[in-house]
Amino acid sequence: MDAADAREISGWRYEPPYDFYNGDADPDDLAELLDEERRKDVYFSALDEEGDLVGFFQFEKTSETMDVGLGLRPDLTGRGIGEEFCSAGLGFARERLAPRRFTLSVTTFNERAIRVYERAGFGRGETYMHETNVGGYEFLFMEREA
Template sequence: MDFQLAAMTQEQAEEISFNWHYEGKYSFYDMEADVEDLKEFLDPETRGDMFYSAMKDGQLIGFFSFEKTASGTVDVGLGMRPDLTGSGNGQAFLMAGIAFARETYKPEKLTLSVAVFNKRAISLYKKVGFQEVETFRQDTNGGNFEFLRMVYDCKGRDRS
């Protein structure tokens, strides 16, 4: 799959927020699950230039967020359209985001955080080279949940 990443539009933010609903335990990732996150995601000023839509053949298939830290690391957030999850598209999608982040921000490392129950995503992240760093708890979506922080070392990796 070839993906094109471009700055997220308001229309795309609304599509993701109100029409993307995940099944079962993955409903944790619905934008509407956390009122504060939803408000930030829908506000163009708050969203700023951190969010990018991932397109394939003119269709919105996912999104990425990239936040550069003071240490030069880039923290990555991502989401794939619910009907495309679990069907073998994840690796190409994730690699497109990694390539974009590396080209755009030139980081030494990428980090991401994932809910520990999301074994499917953790397996994918490990497969492409992310390493487990630590677990932590965070208040979100009306509760306190455990997350896994992972890191991807960009040094010495082929940039193609």
């Protein structure tokens, strides 16, 4: 991901309750996204056939497990393309980074994302409370084989 894509993503605005995912909702995450060194080899831009930015993936590998973060451009959410987007990113990671399994965490209120992840092969794990910059939220841990 280059600096221009990182800046564009940092300005994305989602409708409530998904505004939890706005780039400026968590200053630490925003600083990581905008820092070239911290972003390098972790954040990847997702482009469509015309080369337009449609989303991003964040891949952090520990041992044989790849933790996945992702975001779809706000105007593209809710259009039924989430499973294809998610699967394309996992395919990229599988090919280039060779993990044995994928994990992710998602807020439990984000039911549409949970459905997408389940259709992409993720299974539900434990729920846990996590304190964020905007308050405590319940998260769902999910995983699947690569």
